[in-house]
Amino acid sequence: MGLSTYSGYLLLKNGKIFDPFNDKMFSGSILLKNGKIDTVGDAGLPENCTEIDCTGKIVTVGFTDIHAHFREPGREDKETLETGSLAALAGGFTEICVMPNTDPVLDTPESIRFIIEKAAGLPVTIHPIGAITTGQRGEGLAEIGEMVRAGAVGISDDGIPLSNGLLMRYALEYGRMYDVPVINHAEDISLRGGGQINEGELSTRLGLSGIPDISESVMVYRDLALAEYTGGRLHIPHVSSRKSVGLIRQFKEKGVNVSAEVSPHHLGLTEMAARDFDTNLKVAPPIRSEADRLALIEGLIDGTLDCIATDHAPHTIEEKEKDFINAPGGMIGLESAFGMVHTVLTAAGASTQDIIKWLSVNPQKVFNLPGKQIVKGARADLVVIDPRREWVFKEENIVSRSHNTPMVGMNFTGKVELTIRDKYIFRTAD
Amino acid sequence: MGNLTREHFLDLETAPRQDLQKIIDTAYTFREVLDRPIKKVPSLTGRNIVNLFFENSTRTRMSFELAEKRLSADVINFSASSSSLTKGESLKDTVQNIHSMKMDAVIMRHPTPGSVLKLTRFVDATVINAGDGTHEHPTQGMLDMMSLHQKFGRLKGLKVGIVGDILHSRVALSNIFGLTTMGAKVTLCGPPHLIPRGVEDLGVRVDYNIDDVIDWADALNVLRIQRERMGVGLIPSVREYRDFFGITAERMKNHKKEIVIMHPGPMNRGVEIDSVVADGGQAIILDQVLNGVAVRMSILYLLLGPNE
Structure with a gap:
């Protein structure tokens, strides 16, 4: 397992090739040569060619995650651009948008360039997201124009909600000039209070302060109303509640320019998983009820929610070993993402092709990224998936520098086996 | 398997009825010990117990210490x-130091719910919960139940009102779980925003009218109004709280019925309860204190003592 390179020819033969950007699926082979696609379809077999048998497997484009935390600069003990890239490849992702809540915050064109330059030699493309306000302090707009010019693909204060409605209005209006999404962590922090998990029967039983679903939905409503009013480009991250899904659906029907993402953990888990106070289940927004989970799945399937994004949030063991109130929120997600969503969503009636679109085409569209092609001459940017493969997500196979995830030990159906980017090839553990 | 069905004493939510009954029955025998001239038995000679308190406590810590010494x-x-925990020192660090000293049991109080359960993963000693934040205070729940049992001779069918800030009360939660397991009926009474949403799912009633609750109940457990737990402005004023929820001398005089009054202490006299009531014949508050020692002896004995 792990990362290696190939040179010369590499043949992915006898797979089902799925091009999600053109919604085409056909049987055949793909011949790669030195990091580029040489032939698609009925490829011949040149000399000195490595062959990979893809019978029964799907060969498709690499995934895009528009919401991840790689902790560089500042907390390289949790993750770096490099270790995050390897975790991405292990999950089938070849393009990652990283959030600006680093230390220092990504709030200047210099910091945006730092990320782009540092990531230039990595096998994964990393797109930085710039902060909306300087230092994520929620006081004044950061140099958004300069950051976009330097390569920022969106703006967000990440986990810190823009509580000031006027500032959110300005961000949406100002952002129109650049056509980048404004991403606001939708949470009314006064309603959240000291909340630790979803407010419900479990929070009452455990004596943990609850976070009501309305702490999200009232902020979602405010942001939707502002997007409608300003014509700005709003993107709502990690939607967690049924009420928020309903509001987004309502505003989309009115034609408001909004997109939304959902995370694998909100699709696959319920609040009850935190029964034993496992700090790996502490996450913002919290994992909610079964009714919320089902509404998220329905929202994804009917198009209310546009795409899947991991909110990959590495934290050290030491931090997660703290007590529930003092432990930080968040879980890693890149490596378990496909297994989790494929298991949950196929059971709900979605096809593997739908799921691939939610992980590739839709996130690319939401962030105005150029898309990917499976044609002669294009760069190699492919994953090989076994949709029927049953596997267990094991801690010893985690590639990320951090191991904070409640998914360890879970059984999944559908596995990314290979990720190929340019001359790099990543084989996941068996 | 030991005398109880589990090796730690962490909560009343999941504790089976048979364990609760056994703890109460055994506590009665220790009550007798506490009435003797020499109030000590050799049951736990040679056993090492640490009282690990991350939160201020006088009464609970003294009660545990006395119980341990009597055994x-x-x-x-x-x-x-608790500030040392927020400064970045993990619970694990602190606890492993203590663990190295080869303790047989750890009695822990901590400001965070679930911390006591977490402790069981870091040490192989027997763990007893002396209050984990706003989660549970199971030994308090046991001593409240023993005191009710002593007064009424039964718990099944007994009508118990719990009055005060239910939302922030570990005493309330342990009482709710323990009493419902034992077949008692529970009504919660307090300001509506200080009662958890959906608490009826735990098998209790909610009534905001204290006079109706007094009419209904056999006993009241009056909670301390913990100002330090609250955000600013949760209770408008002492006057208003007293008028609507206070167990005042006047209010008790208006009710003809005899009703037993409990309080987990320490009391804010003149706020949630008047001195006349707390010191009067209806109150069993001082019995609760002595029963607290007996119940803790009982739990320690059943977990650490010889198998019966």
């Missing part, structure tokens, strides 16, 4: 400010 255990006390 002839060797006792050490460790008090750490």
Whole structure:
């Protein structure tokens, strides 16, 4: 397992090739040569060619995650651009948008360039997201124009909600000039209070302060109303509640320019998983009820929610070993993402092709990224998936520098086996 | 398997009825010990117990210490400010130091719910919950139940009102779980925003009218109004709280019925309860204190003592 390179020819033969950007699926082979696609379809077999048998497997484009935390600069003990890239490849992702809540915050064109330059030699493309306000302090707009010019693909204060409605209005209006999404962590922090998990029967039983679903939905409503009013480009991250899904659906029907993402953990888990106070289940927004989970799945399937994004949030063991109130929120997600969503969503009636679109085409569209092609001459940017493969997500196979995830030990159906980017090839553990 | 069905004493939510009954039955025998001239038995001679308190406590810590000493255990006390935990020292660090000293049991109080369960993963000693934040205070729940049992001779069918800030009360939660397991009926009474949403799912009633609750109940457990737990402005004024929820002398005089009054202490006299009531014939508050020692002896004995 792990990362290696190939040179010369590499043949992915006898797979089902799925091009999600053109919604085409056909049987055949793909011949790669030195990091580029040489032939698609009925490829011949040149000399000195490595062959990979893809019978029964799907060969498709690499995934895009528009919401991840790689902790560089500042907390390289949790993750770096490099270790995050390897975790991405292990999950089938070849393009990652990283959030600006680093230390220092990504709030200047210099910091945006730092990320782009540092990531230039990595096998994964990393797109930085710039902060909306300087230092994520929620006081004044950061140099958004300069950051976009330097390569920022969106703006967000990440986990810190823009509580000031006027500032959110300005961000949406100002952002129109650049056509980048404004991403606001939708949470009314006064309603959240000291909340630790979803407010419900479990929070009452455990004596943990609850976070009501309305702490999200009232902020979602405010942001939707502002997007409608300003014509700005709003993107709502990690939607967690049924009420928020309903509001987004309502505003989309009115034609408001909004997109939304959902995370694998909100699709696959319920609040009850935190029964034993496992700090790996502490996450913002919290994992909610079964009714919320089902509404998220329905929202994804009917198009209310546009795409899947991991909110990959590495934290050290030491931090997660703290007590529930003092432990930080968040879980890693890149490596378990496909297994989790494929298991949950196929059971709900979605096809593997739908799921691939939610992980590739839709996130690319939401962030105005150029898309990917499976044609002669294009760069190699492919994953090989076994949709029927049953596997267990094991801690010893985690590639990320951090191991904070409640998914360890879970059984999944559908596995990314290979990720190929340019001359790099990543084989996941068996 | 030991005398109880589980090796730790962490909560009343999941504790089976048979364990609760056994703890109460055994506590009665220790009540007798506490009435003797020599109030000590050798049951836990040679056993090492640490009282690990990350939150200020006088009464609970004293009660545990006395229970441990009455059972002839060797006792050490460790008090750490909860601020040392937020400064980045993990619970694991602190606890492993203590673990190295080869303790048989750890009695822990901590400001965070679930911390006591977490402790069981870091040490192989027996763990007893002396209050984990706003989660549970199971030994308090047991002593409240023993006191009710002593007064009424039964718990099944008994009507118990719990009055005050239910939302922030570990005493309330342990009482709810323990009493419903034992077949008692529970009504919660307090300001509506200080009663958890959906608490009826735990098998209790909610009534905001204290006079109706007094008419209904056999006993009231009056909670301390913990101002330090609250955000600013949760209770408009002492006057208003007293008028609507206070167990005042006047209010009790208006009710003809005899009703038993409990309080987990320490009391805010003149706020949630008047001195006349707290010191009057209806109150069993001082019995609760002595029963607290007996119940803790019982739990320690059943977990650490010889198998019966």
